[in-house]
Structure formats: C-alpha cells, structure tokens
Amino acid sequence: MIVCVCNNISDREIRQAMDLGITSMDELRDALGVATCCGQCFSCAEEILTEQLAAKAAAELQETVLKRPVFSN
Numbered sequence: 001m002i003v004c005v006c007n008n009i010s011d012r013e014i015r016q017a018m019d020l021g022i023t024s025m026d027e028l029r030d031a032l033g034v035a036t037c038c039g040q041c042f043s044c045a046e047e048i049l050t051e052q053l054a055a056k057a058a059a060e061l062q063e064t065v066l067k068r069p070v071f072s073n
Helices: 011-019 025-032 042-064
Strands: 002-004
Touching: 002 042, 011 025, 011 042, 025 042
Parallel strands: none
Antiparallel strands: none
16 A cells, blocks of 8 residues: 555555664655655554554564473373
8 A cells, every 4th residue: 555645655665664674753754755745644654653563562572471381291
C-alpha cells in the first residue's frame, strides 16, 4: 500500500527501512522523505512505525524469556 503519495513510498519500504535500523519518524523523513511534502501520510507512517517497533520488542522479549526444561519419561 502506498503510504506517502508525494514520494511514492509504500508500507513495505517503511518496514524494510526499519529492518535496516530506522526507529523514529525523523529517521524515516531523512531516509525516505516520508511526511516531508504535504504531511498527509504522517499518521499512517507513524502507525506503521509504532506497530513494527512493538512487534520487534515483543519478539525480542520472547527470545529472552527463560523457558522451563521439558523432561521426558
């Protein structure tokens, strides 16, 4: 889905940029030009950013949680 019509930036491109280390709207603006023209895409881009950061944090937390050993008889 196209998020930023002015710069033709999709949600996939935003997620790929985040996979490369982008973690804020300022970084998205600098790297992709999101929300630098008309600004209509700001809330959608911010929502994608927030959702991806939350998903990443949850995945990292799940990896660090100690699990009980399973013993078999």
